[in-house]
Every structure is written in C-alpha cells, then in structure tokens.
Amino acid sequence: MFSAVVRAVVPEADELNDAEWGELVALVEDSLRGRPAGLRRQLRLFLRLVEWLPLFRYGRRFSSLEPARGARFLAGLQNHRVDRIRVGFWGLRTLALLGYYGRADGAAAIGYHPNPTGWEAVGR
C-alpha cells in the first residue's frame, strides 16, 4: 500500500528494482524509529484511510486505482479543507520523498553529486 503512495508521489519510483525498494523502505523505517508511538499510530491510521476511502468514490482501493484517479484522490487530500487531513497527507508525502530522494542513487539521478572536498572537486 505504501509503495502505491510512493509511486504516485514520485512516478520514477516505478523503475526501482527490489534492492532499491528495500533501501527506500529501510530509510523510512529508520526515520520512524524512535518517533512518538502516537505519531506512528496516526500514520498507520491515515495510511489505512488512504487505502480504503477511494472505495466509496471509485469502487476500488487506492492501491488498485489507475494512476490518474489515484493522483486526483491524493490532490483532494492535499487541498482538503480539514487541516488534519492536509497535514496527514503532508506527512505521508514527506515519508515517500524521504525514501526516494534520501537514497544516494535517488539524489544522483537528479544531478546532485555532493563532495566533501567542494571547490577542489570541481577544480576551483
């Protein structure tokens, strides 16, 4: 289910192999370790809501929705008038982005190549 959200947030995630998905999930799990139990509970609950709510509107769970409908549904959460729902979506989106762009390969794929030697590395 979480992978469906990641794919909707970062479409390039579709191209990740099993090992890369493993790395993404491990980053997300690490970031949640040590966070307050209440926050983790809220995230789990919100993830369930995201999975089941589309059933009422589209007749399918989120993970079975075609990408365009999934994106419309998430856009609805992002702009929802209820603060809690917007914040919940923001939290879920943050985890998806952390997992994808927190990987060295995810960062390199967008042209980010940091080097501790800075100027020296680029010949300045």
Add this chain to the structure above:
Amino acid sequence: MNEREYDIVIIGSGAGGGTVAQELGPLCRDGARIVVLEKGPRLRDDEFSGREVEMAQVLYEDGGGLLTADGSMTLAMGCGYGGSTTVYTGTSIAAPERVIQSWNVPGLGYEEVMRRTRKFIEQNNVHYLKEERINENNQLFVEGCRRLGYDVEQFPINVKGCRGSSLCNLGCPNQAKQGTNRVQLPRAEREGVEVVTRCEVGRLEGRTLIARVTQKPEGGKGEPSPWEPGEYRIRAKVVVACAGAVNTPALLMRSRLPTRLPRLGHGFTSHPALILVAEHERSISNFVGHPKSYYLDEFVESEGFILETCMYFPFTTAKSLRGFGAPHSDFMRAFPRLQMILVLACDHVDPSNRVTVDGDGRPVVHYRFTPEVRNALARGTLTAARIFFAAGARRVHVPAATHTTVEREDSERLEEMIDERHFRPGGVSVSAARLFVADASLFPDSIEINPYLTIMALADRVAQRIRQDAGTLLG
C-alpha cells in the same frame, strides 16, 4: 540507580551550554567538578558523511522533523556534541540594537550584549568569505536584488579552512565550521570539564537530576557515552539549563521546582521559514561552495520578513516543493539549475505559541500562524519571486500562490497570484540547587537573526554571575 555528584551541571552543549562550560572551566583549577550532559552523540571527525538522511537522523532532534502540535510546522534542532552550532551554516550576526531595546529587559543593555558578542566573533573566527568563493546561487541573489534596487548584505561566517562542501547543515565534513564543538567545548574539556554524551536529563528533584544514559545503537554513529548506560541520580550545587528554547521549558515542566513559574513555556518564537526554488535555463553552481552568503533585511520593520540565500539537499528540497507526481519530479530533475531563497517571518510573542509537555513528558510545541506571520510569508514570497525573475529565472515555485509554479511570462501578475489566503501551513520548515537558564529560552521575543552569537553573549553573562558568586554557590 547510579549516583554521581558535581558542583556544577550544565544541561546541553550548544551555543549556551558550550559557552557556559568554557567560561566556568577555569573553576576546575580550584577543584570545582563540572559536567556537561548532552542528550545526543559525539561523532568522530570521519563520521560526518554528508549523507542527508543519515546525518539528519544522528544530529537533529527527531531527525530534523520535530512537529508542532497540529503538525503544521517542523522544527529543526541540533542534538549532539555542539548542539545546533554543529548543524547550522555558521552565519554569525550580532543582534540589532532595535531588537535588544524592544526586549526591554531590565539591566540588559545593547552595549553589554555587543561587548560580549564581539568576544565570540573573535573566538569563533567570524569573517567574510572572499568574493571569488561565492557561488552562482548566491551571486544570482545579489544580481536580482541589485536590479530591483534592494540593499543586499553579506553574511559573516565562522569558518576556518572551509572547502566549500556546502554540507554545513549536515555537520561540516571538514570540521571547518567553528561551533562550540570546535571551540568552546574542547577548551572547557582541557580545563577539566567533563562532557557526557547520550545522557538525557528527565527532571530535576531539588538538588538532584534524574538522567538516563543510552547505549550507542548497534552500527550507529558516534562514540559510546563515557558513562555506562542506565539511570543516574546526579547531585549538584548549581544547575545551568541550556537545552534550548523547546527542551529547557519542557525539562522545567517535568521537574519539581521550588517556585511556580507562570510564564514557563510561553513566549515561543521560531522565525517560520519557507524554502523557495526557481529554475534557470542553465546549470548554476549551487551545491558547491558556502550555501548562505547573503541576506536582505530591508523589509523587516515594514513587512516583517527577511530573505536569505540557501541551498538544501534533495530530500529537504523535495519536501519544500508543494505537490507531487510528474510536475514535482520535473522540478526535482532540474536540481543543477535551481536557485534557492529562504523566506523567514519575524514572528512575535503570541499567547497561543508555547511549549508544553505530553503525558510522557515529551515537549509539545503549540504554534499558530498569526495573520501577521502569514502576511509576512506571502510578502516575502512575492519579493523573492521578483528577485528570482530579475536574476533571470525561467520559472519560480511559489507555495503561497494560485498556481505553485509561476512562469517568467506571468511574472507581471505575481502580485495577484501570491496572497496569504493561498498560504497553507503544512511543510513550513520552521530548586534547591541553584538553577540558571542560559539558552534561547531567555529571549523575551523574536531575535530576527541567527541567534547563536546572542545566546553566547547571554550565556557569557550567566557564567560571569556564577563565577562571581562561586564562593557562595559552591561553598
């Protein structure tokens, strides 16, 4: 329960704790036993990898994602040997006279704050980076501002041997940044002050601190704590709380204090900030070089915002862009062409904004975006967008607009597109023993600048008082 006894216990090792430790260090020569208790770890120099998520997990409270009570803002607070001075960019600004005057603290004059600030400007090697070292991300900000007739100022920074890694916010991998981890704490330790890392103080009970030392996680970064993992009762004659603007009030709320402190936890300000991003037609040097060289503060008094140059890492950037899916990815793939500006709102004390603790004693920050703050963020966003376009950007990402992306051809319509009504919070990076407080929780209102020099100046003042009264306090 392990027992320990000290004359002075300092809680926290950042700008406040590190400074107090240095200033009280000479008392060790007369036999005083002083310890700094730091919740986070102490890393070896070779452990600063510059990897974004990995370093954030180790050096920030909650990995840099401590959320306010309603989840609308994240707070980035350093947690480790050196506290936040290890993870900021090293920009070093003295408090403006107008701010100190407006605080109106009896006995605290601007001259005194400046005298003490100057001491740390010298000690921490604060100076201007040479012009040839300024990268294009920063140069474009200057160009844009000058074309619009704005007065840009250069940030003095506290580096020594900077190699331009641009990784300051993840802890300098070259140990160039002169935070308390490089300057004040080592001096204190040479005098005989002990520093105990991975040690979290739970509460104060009269003359006793109840603390817990945690084990180094298997495979994790940093040295193990010098004390064995476990619970500790630490007796002290003097306690100096320097755990920061969030953790010090929380610690005091968890503690049994001899006096009721009705204002405890109130007066919280945070300079809520938005990271704004623009795309240029060509690649620019952005993630090589010092990330934060210039600022624009001419709108502080009239509109309540400051603009600063900045350059963040992929995940932080991704989080700051609104939206998701293909349009979001499109901006991210332009990373080498991105210019960034940070908009900071100068928030003031508001009764809603305060620190409390939850049932487990963890700090909870309540923060409401006042209309003034929303307006300042929107006006700051508008000004930043103008600067981006004046610098030649082809499009600008604006989180507080009718459309999150404004193309150059629409730049004439910025005023009508950016409005605080479109601004959606969510993703704003924002005793019986003698007890002293020496950290940012002393600030009675917004400081409007990077606070570390002023925290050091106030910590220096607190340390002086303790030194003067050492005979009575420690006798």
